Amino acid sequence: xxxxxxxxxxxxxxxxxxxxxxxxxxxxxxxxxxxxxxxxxxxxxxxxxxxxxxxxxxxxxxxxxxxxxxxxxxxxxxxxxxxxxxxxxxxxxxxxxxxxxxxxxxxxxxxxxxxxxxxxxxxxxxxxxxxxxxxxxxxxxxxxxxxxxxxxxxxxxxxxxxxxxxxxxxxxxxxxxxxxxxxxxxxxxxxxxxxxxxxxxxxxxxxxxxxxxxxxxxxxxxxxxxxxxxxxxxxxxxxxxxxxxxxxxxxxxxxxxxxxxxxxxxxxxxxxxxxxxxxxxxxxxxxxxxxxxxxxxxxxxxxxxxxxxxxxxxxxxxxxxxxxxxxxxxxxxxxxxxxxxxxxxxxxxxxxxxxxxxxxxxxxxxxxxxxxxxxxxxxxxxxxxxxxxxxxxxxxxxxxxxxxxxxxxxxxxx
Amino acid sequence: xxxxxxxxxxxxxxxxxxxxxxxxxxxxxxxxxxxxxxxxxxxxxxxxxxxxxxxxxxxxxxxxxxxxxxxxxxxxxxxxxxxxxxxxxxxxxxxxxxxxxxxxxxxxxxxxxxxxxxxxxxxxxxxxxxxxxxxxxxxxxxxxxxxxxxxxxxxxxxxxxxxxxxxxxxxxxxxxxxxxxxxxxxxxxxxxxxxxxxxxxxxxxxxxxxxxxxxxxxxxxxxxxxxxxxxxxxxxxxxxxxxxxxxxxxxxxxxxxxxxxxxxxxxxxxxxxxxxxxxxxxxxxxxxxxxxxxxxxxxxxxxxxxxxxxxxxxxxxxxxxxxxxxxxxxxxxxxxxxxxxxxxxxxxxxxxxxxxxxxxxxxxxxxxxxxxxxxxxxxxxxxxxxxxxxxxxxxxxxxxxxxxxxxxxxxxxx
Numbered sequence: 001x002x003x004x005x006x007x008x009x010x011x012x013x014x015x016x017x018x019x020x021x022x023x024x025x026x027x028x029x030x031x032x033x034x035x036x037x038x039x040x041x042x043x044x045x046x047x048x049x050x051x052x053x054x055x056x057x058x059x060x061x062x063x064x065x066x067x068x069x070x071x072x073x074x075x076x077x078x079x080x081x082x083x084x085x086x087x088x089x090x091x092x093x094x095x096x097x098x099x100x101x102x103x104x105x106x107x108x109x110x111x112x113x114x115x116x117x118x119x120x121x122x123x124x125x126x127x128x129x130x131x132x133x134x135x136x137x138x139x140x141x142x143x144x145x146x147x148x149x150x151x152x153x154x155x156x157x158x159x160x161x162x163x164x165x166x167x168x169x170x171x172x173x174x175x176x177x178x179x180x181x182x183x184x185x186x187x188x189x190x191x192x193x194x195x196x197x198x199x200x201x202x203x204x205x206x207x208x209x210x211x212x213x214x215x216x217x218x219x220x221x222x223x224x225x226x227x228x229x230x231x232x233x234x235x236x237x238x239x240x241x242x243x244x245x246x247x248x249x250x251x252x253x254x255x256x257x258x259x260x261x262x263x264x265x266x267x268x269x270x271x272x273x274x275x276x277x278x279x280x281x282x283x284x285x286x287x288x289x290x291x292x293x294x295x296x297x298x299x300x301x302x303x304x305x306x307x308x309x310x311x312x313x314x315x316x317x318x319x320x321x322x323x324x325x326x327x328x329x330x331x332x333x334x335x336x337x338x339x340x341x342x343x344x345x346x347x348x349x350x351x352x353x354x355x356x357x358x359x360x361x362x363x364x365x366x367x368x369x370x371x372x373x374x375x376x377x378x379x380x381x382x383x384x385x386x387x388x389x390x391x392x393x394x395x396x397x398x399x400x401x402x403x404x405x406x407x408x409x410x411x412x413x414x
Numbered sequence: 415x416x417x418x419x420x421x422x423x424x425x426x427x428x429x430x431x432x433x434x435x436x437x438x439x440x441x442x443x444x445x446x447x448x449x450x451x452x453x454x455x456x457x458x459x460x461x462x463x464x465x466x467x468x469x470x471x472x473x474x475x476x477x478x479x480x481x482x483x484x485x486x487x488x489x490x491x492x493x494x495x496x497x498x499x500x501x502x503x504x505x506x507x508x509x510x511x512x513x514x515x516x517x518x519x520x521x522x523x524x525x526x527x528x529x530x531x532x533x534x535x536x537x538x539x540x541x542x543x544x545x546x547x548x549x550x551x552x553x554x555x556x557x558x559x560x561x562x563x564x565x566x567x568x569x570x571x572x573x574x575x576x577x578x579x580x581x582x583x584x585x586x587x588x589x590x591x592x593x594x595x596x597x598x599x600x601x602x603x604x605x606x607x608x609x610x611x612x613x614x615x616x617x618x619x620x621x622x623x624x625x626x627x628x629x630x631x632x633x634x635x636x637x638x639x640x641x642x643x644x645x646x647x648x649x650x651x652x653x654x655x656x657x658x659x660x661x662x663x664x665x666x667x668x669x670x671x672x673x674x675x676x677x678x679x680x681x682x683x684x685x686x687x688x689x690x691x692x693x694x695x696x697x698x699x700x701x702x703x704x705x706x707x708x709x710x711x712x713x714x715x716x717x718x719x720x721x722x723x724x725x726x727x728x729x730x731x732x733x734x735x736x737x738x739x740x741x742x743x744x745x746x747x748x749x750x751x752x753x754x755x756x757x758x759x760x761x762x763x764x765x766x767x768x769x770x771x772x773x774x775x776x777x778x779x780x781x782x783x784x785x786x787x788x789x790x791x792x793x794x795x796x797x798x799x800x801x802x803x804x805x806x807x808x809x810x811x812x813x814x815x816x817x818x819x820x821x822x823x824x825x826x827x828x
Contacts, residue, residue, distance in 0.1 A: 041777070045459070045784035049765060070752065070777045078755055078773060086769045319784065338484065341492055351463065355500045359492060363455070363484045370459035370733065370791070373784060 005230030016305030055385030064096035080181030187215035248280035318376030419644030430719030469799030494595030601629035732790030
């Protein structure tokens with residue numbers, strides 16, 4: 001049976017680098033490509049009608065966030081995520097694993113609603129009715145913070161919005177992603193804390209592999225969804241090279257349509273061993289590096305054989321006034337830009353750089369004008385999509401290393 | 415000498431209504447027209463490249479706000495306000511009179527930096543060096559609140575941003591507006607509080623007339639600016655019909671290029687006597703109703719012979735989630751819109767209504783996505799520019815009253 005997504009390698013470069021085309025039911029992505037993050041089905045301040053102008057070929061949204069609000073049933077009723085947000089191009093949804101765990105760690109200062117394990121298991125407790133019943137395995141239960149508790153079956157967590165109680169299992173994550181209707185969905189995985197020791201990291205990895213199998217089975221058993229949505233498995237392993245390689249091998253043995261390389265919370269954990277991970281993955285399938293994608297990272301990833309990237313940093317920085325330029329990043333509120341009538345980046349062709357000066361954008365941020373964050377989001381997205389497109393061109397032209405040296409010779413990472 | 419702005423009446427309608435064309439150095443405005451408010455040289459969340467699509471023919475910015483930040487010298491150094499904000503169409507700047515007084519009243523709860531009149535006059539006090547020297551006339555001085563004190567020469571005030579001390583006179587307001595470089599500038603005027611009694615209202619009106627003469631003289635004495643910028647006088651008179659008529663007559667006797675009808679703080683003060691005011695103004699010159707322009711107001715104004723309108727309400731409402739529709743206004747956050755897959759207004763042709771559902775925009779506002787306020791601002795601006803354009807068409811087609819009855823029959827004001 002023809003799969004809903006396919007990948008063709010057009011050209012191989014030095015190392016594991018490759019340029020290719022990822023085909024989805026909603027169009028092609030020329031790779032390497034930067035996938036813009038639209039966590040809640042919205043790219044910060046930017047309407048989908050502007051995506052093409054900003055080089056955005058595809059976006060990635062988030063299962064956890066969309067499950068909490070507005071709910072996957074509502075998006076399904078809207079006709080799926082493409083219609084809901086009015087973007088007819090390729091869309092991915094991350095499985096929610098990262099968010100469940102990062103919220104657990106990130107929200108550690110908040111008072112937990114969990115008084116004890118017995119409290120969770122109490123029959124009086126109101127459990128999200130549409131959730132899978134809680135199958136709490138005390139032996140394996142590990143708290144990743146105040147808002148999430150993992151067991152071998154899944155994760156129980158409280159919403160960061162209203163404290164309501166929910167449960168994700170691999171099957172539930174796939175069910176939600178089926179309702180959302182993205183072109184590419186992800187297996188449910190367990191992200192680990194960077195402070196986790198080897199023993200826990202291995203345990204979590206094994207659990208991720210079991211969940212990957214269950215996610216894949218849950219997807220394949222729905223023929224209509226299996227025919228219209230591709231599924232990626234996610235490799236884990238934290239900062240341990242042997243686990244990273246073991247995880248890649250385990251996932252490679254499962255018949256996913258593509259692979260995500262999952263991070264823990266520090267990109268140093270993964271960038272250094274990307275080549276070894278990718279060497280284990282099937283060469284003909286697309287690889288997505290989850291959540292990592294500042295300029296210097298994209299060079300490392302592309303050289304190591306990554307096809308697509310996503311990262312919240314460009315829009316987060318942009319809307320708070322930190323702009324990428326070919327020489328590094330500038331904080332536009334700084335006094336030095338008050339009377340600077342040059343563009344953000346004179347080498348950039350985006351509408352922000354073609355239309356506005358640093359002085360004007362400085363003024364917008366200083367006076368809290370909404371257009372400032374909008375322009376910051378737009379410019380930084382363009383900067384990353386253009387850089388990644390230039391890396392693709394360099395691979396096609398067999399000069400990736402020269403382009404990297406030229407770019408990184410001028411660019412000073414933050 | 416040919417004036418930089420000119421006005422042609424194309425068609426007269428019932429009452430004083432007329433459709434015309436206002437020509438400026440940066441293009442034409444077909445009237446009646448809604449002028450979008452870009453107080454700080456930015457239309458909330460909307461880039462000038464989108465103005466045409468949203469029906470925005472021209473904008474009005476503010477002398478007080480731009481004087482405080484980024485300063486008129488910086489905008490002059492940028493090449494003027496058109497280049498600074500990258501909008502090549504018609505721009506007006508209000509004189510700052512309204513803002514100085516409204517901030518005085520509006521900021522009444524803030525502790526004044528003025529200990530006493532003698533404190534203001536103290537030679538030790540640091541006065542904005544570029545300001546006109548303080549000529550404080552104790553007999554006429556009246557405090558309009560904590561941040562502004564008026565005398566016959568001008569107004570002394572402290573910045574709402576940083577408490578710095580400044581002074582505007584008619585000459586200074588014109589000097590700033592010359593530096594900003596808008597196509598149409600306004601005479602410096604005194605806005606009064608709605609609680610002001612007849613005696614004070616008359617006194618303020620007489621002062622406004624004296625300031626109008628001084629503003630006009632200050633403008634005409636600079637031949638280059640006089641040749642490139644038109645100047646409007648502002649009529650006042652508060653809620654007293656005889657003063658309104660007297661003010662219109664006094665201004666009509668001065669050779670302004672057009673007229674602004676100034677409000678006090680309540681539109682009820684002025685809408686009812688607009689016809690009498692306009693009957694006194696020269697028929698061949700354009701008239702702008704300052705700061706008033708919700709749908710029902712535009713019908714009243716257009717029928718009374720107003721050519722252009724401006725109002726901050728559409729963008730203020732839009733970015734906080736209140737959307738205009740042909741049947742009234744909706745608060746998009748309300749639960750009733752959670753699963754409403756219809757557009758904001760099915761009769762509207764703007765990109766917001768063509769591209770997004772109420773359910774999606776509800777989701778954007780509920781989850782604090784920046785795109786929500788951007789879409790709100792855009793839709794409401796389009797709604798007002800389109801309504802005003804439709805009123806123009808109705809005047810040209812001699813059916814303004816029928817169109818008004820049809821529109822207001824369906825539309826429920828907030």
